Amino acid sequence: MQSNKFFLSITTKLMLLCNISAIIPVWIISWLTQLDWLLIGVNTLLTVLIASYVSFRLCRSTVQGMHSLETGLLNLKDGELTTQLAYNNNDELGRLCQLYNQSAKQLRQEKQWIYQRELMLDKVLQSSPQAVLLKNDKGFIVYSNYSARDLFNAKTALEGSQFEQLLTNAHPQLSQALQRGSDGLFTLEAENQEAQAWHLSTGKLLLNNQYHYLYVFKQLTRELSRQEVEVWKKVIRIISHELNNSLGPMSSMLHSGQLLSENLNEPRLKRVFETISERIKHLNEFVQGYGKFAKLPTPQVITLDWPVLLEQLQRQWQFILEINKDVTTLADPTQIEQLLINLLKNAHESGSAPEQVSVCISQDTKGTHISVSDQGKGMSEQVMANALIPFYSTKVTGSGLGLALCREIVEAHHGQISLHNRNSGGLNVHVILPSV
Structure with missing residues (x-):
């Protein structure tokens, strides 16, 4: 100085x-x-x-x-x-200037390399599904990615805003998790959406001689659901394998028994064979149905032709249709048709009048929204908590496959499915298929 x-x-x-x-x-x-x-x-x-x-x-x-x-x-x-x-x-100062030029060139190359790495890191963080938030020791947000803005329902960038103000406008469960300031799990419950499980990871680092606080939010809902479904699929494959090993010999022995009893005039024996044949047929249908759930193929995504698809469904089921114009959805037509068939079947079996079953299709920035509603009895909290799990059914003859298959189809399309009782009575199943 x-x-x-x-x-x-x-x-x-x-x-x-x-x-x-x-x-x-x-x-x-x-x-x-x-x-x-x-x-x-x-x-x-x-x-x-x-x-x-x-x-x-x-x-x-x-x-x-x-x-x-x-x-x-x-x-x-x-x-x-x-x-x-x-x-x-060619003197001492000349050599110093040459050394300066070499050092400046090396620093310039390193600066360009660091800048490229920063661009790459920013690109990775911005496209990451994990929400990342960084604040300084003054309480100002200095970095956030797109997932963080979606998590906090912000329409503009969060940089420059006060952290305390962000907590005031955030979801109550999210605000409580941030105020605790420690790693842990928390749940976000939103209207017309399935409850979401999140994990918060926190850290403290020194950046530019100033302490900063890092918050990383990872959504575990899909991961937990995927692991749960994988366990059920493994159970189903084991059960299907054992049943197939038994049904083959039983069908063969049944056929042999029917041939041997043709010359016997015994009506009761005929009824026994018919009962066994009916049960074998039922078990085969059972195995095939769960096999479809356990081996759901990868969706073949194309642009859905909604008019054709809905016309086919209206030939089988009666429902009121509400659809916005210019709805563009990229999905597997066969799987989406199976999804709607299962939902409409449940709606008609809920005790609702056919003319009170409705299908509403709309689109916004999140993707395509599909709502299937009825005026039936609805669901209790216990039934609703287990309705999407395989094997769970409240129907006497139900297999517990319909809604579980719907969930598998929706998650294969990276979407969300949720169940909600309507205030006017009945059930509403809400599906979101994201834009690809």
């Missing part, structure tokens, strides 16, 4: 040093030769002029090199690394 005291430049100091070194011998010689004061003054003036000129010529290149270094260091201080020093004399 420069002080306010008087100081001399290096050029001035060198010129003074040269002048003093030249004047002292002139004065000594003039004193020894006993020159008069006029000649001494003339000799002194000539000596000063010659010494000043010579010293200026000698230190000019040095001053230019130092000015170049000063300019380069000022640019370096301002973060400008593209300037190269033009001083290239």
Whole structure:
């Protein structure tokens, strides 16, 4: 740092040093030769002029090199690394300037590499399904990705906003999790959507000599559902395998028994064979139905032709249709048709009048919304909590497959399905198919 005291430049100091070194011998010689004061003054003036000129010529290149270094260091201080020093004399300052140019070039390359890595990191974070939030020790949000904005229902970027204000406008469960400030699980419950399980991970780091606090939110709903479904699929495959191993020999033995009993006039034996044949057929249908759930193929996504699909459904089921114009949905037509068939079947079996069953299809920024509603008995909390689990059914002849298959189809399309009792009575099944 420069002080306010008087100081001399290096050029001035060198010129003074040269002048003093030249004047002292002139004065000594003039004193020894006993020159008069006029000649001494003339000799002194000539000596000063010659010494000043010579010293200026000698230190000019040095001053230019130092000015170049000063300019380069000022640019370096301002973060400008593209300037190269033009001083290239073959002396100490020239070598210093060359070293500066090499260092600036290396720093420029490293800066470009760091910038590219920052761009890549920002791209990864912005496209990550995990919500990332970073605040400084002043309580201001300094970074957030798109998932964080969706989590906090923000229409604009969160950067620059106060963290406390963000907590005020956030979901109550989300606000409580952030106020605890520790790692853990929490649940978000929203209207017309399935309850979502989230995990909050927190961290503290030093960035630019300032402490920052990092919050990472990971949604576990889909992962927990996927693991649950995988367990059920494994159970179903084991059961199906064991039943198939038994049904094959039983069918063969039944056929052999029927052939042996053809010459026997025993009506009761015929009824026994018919009962066994009926039960084998029922078990085969049972195995095939659960096999469809356990081996659901990967969706073949195309643009749905809603008019054709809905016309086919209306030939089988009666329902009121509400659909917005220009609904564009990318999904597997066969699986979406099976989804709607299962939902309409449940709606008609709920005790609702056929004319009170409705299907509403709309679209917004989140994707395509499909709602199937009825005026039946609805569901209790216990039934609703288990309705999407395989094998669970409240019907005497139900297999517990319909809604479980619906859930599997929706999640295969990376969507969401939720069940809600209607205020006017009945049940509403809400499905969201995201835009691909």
